[in-house]
Amino acid sequence: xxxxxxxDPAGPGAxxxxxxxxxxHGPFCGACGQAVKPLDPPVRLFVTEFxxxxxxxxxxxxxxxxxxxLTPGFLTREYFAGRxxxxxxxxxxxxxTSVVCFAVLAVFGDRGVVQLTATGDPxxxxxxxxxxxxxLEDMRAATAAxxxxxMPRVMFVLVPFVAxxxxxxxxxxxxxxxxxxxxxxxxxxxxxGVRAVTASLGAAGPTALAEGLAILTAFYVVGYxxxxxxxxxxxxxxxxxxxxxxxxxxxxxALMVGTGAVVMVAVFGRYWLKLLGF
Numbered sequence: 001x002x003x004x005x006x007x008d009p010a011g012p013g014a015x016x017x018x019x020x021x022x023x024x025h026g027p028f029c030g031a032c033g034q035a036v037k038p039l040d041p042p043v044r045l046f047v048t049e050f051x052x053x054x055x056x057x058x059x060x061x062x063x064x065x066x067x068x069x070l071t072p073g074f075l076t077r078e079y080f081a082g083r084x085x086x087x088x089x090x091x092x093x094x095x096x097t098s099v100v101c102f103a104v105l106a107v108f109g110d111r112g113v114v115q116l117t118a119t120g121d122p123x124x125x126x127x128x129x130x131x132x133x134x135x136l137e138d139m140r141a142a143t144a145a146x147x148x149x150x151m152p153r154v155m156f157v158l159v160p161f162v163a164x165x166x167x168x169x170x171x172x173x174x175x176x177x178x179x180x181x182x183x184x185x186x187x188x189x190x191x192x193g194v195r196a197v198t199a200s201l202g203a204a205g206p207t208a209l210a211e212g213l214a215i216l217t218a219f220y221v222v223g224y225x226x227x228x229x230x231x232x233x234x235x236x237x238x239x240x241x242x243x244x245x246x247x248x249x250x251x252x253x254a255l256m257v258g259t260g261a262v263v264m265v266a267v268f269g270r271y272w273l274k275l276l277g278f
Contacts, residue, residue: 064088068190072224073231076183080175080232090185094159094192101192101199102152108203139267146266147259154258158251159184165250169243173233183232191221222248 015024018039022031029036038045064087067074075087088096133139163184167177198217202210226244229235235243 060086061088064093065193068093068186069193071231072190073183073186073228076186076228076232079182080179090182090189093189094185097189097192097196098152098155101196102148104196104199106148108199143263143266146262150262151259154255154262155188158254158258159188161254162188162247162251165247166243169246170233183228187221187225187228190224191217194220 015036016022017024017029017032017034017036019034020029020032022029024030024036027036028034037049041049064075067087075090075093078084078087079090133142160181163177163181166183167180170180173179195217198213199210202213222244225247226240229243229247230237230240
């Protein structure tokens, strides 16, 4: 009898992979890679696998995160060179760090959210009732909640735009847009990761500490962009400064527009719905 998948002669009574049916010659299937495990595992084995899946962190993840935060531009350069199997993909890094960052900000709060102020008497509810709110604090709470809910989506839309900025600044690099998108994903993954750490540390201290750490994060991101551009694209200091300014200012302006849109909808959304008869 010959195995259909591997064309290996299967001896009498040879075990076969439960996933693809190929003949087994070790603890893993040579055709699909699935590990050879009991179909009806005992409780001890099930608990062991569950704990490993829950707490085990692949070495590739640790190596990728270390390079991401401490060696700006290295992972992008590795991607450009085709050495990709050793590292976590740019999209996975971006998604993982962004989820952690916004989860931390949702739990501990974000001192960077827009805070509304009243031009009139903040204790007069009539001025807020017109817009569908009971008080200034009610409006602030709704605005903060809208920013927590929508800013991750704004950032996700912002990434392709920033990648376009990088592509315009590096249009003579000979690389297509996807390569610049990879650079931007790494850039934002590092920014999200550092922001998650500083927000966690700032939550344990006074407001001045949180604000100071937020400022340090901003400087880190600017410096990271400069070093990453130099390493990933092989730029001179002058070109790296110019491109850092383009990317930083353009992304900041786009972020302000996106944040303003979220705040405007949060503040005036109920008023607009009332005008439309909803």
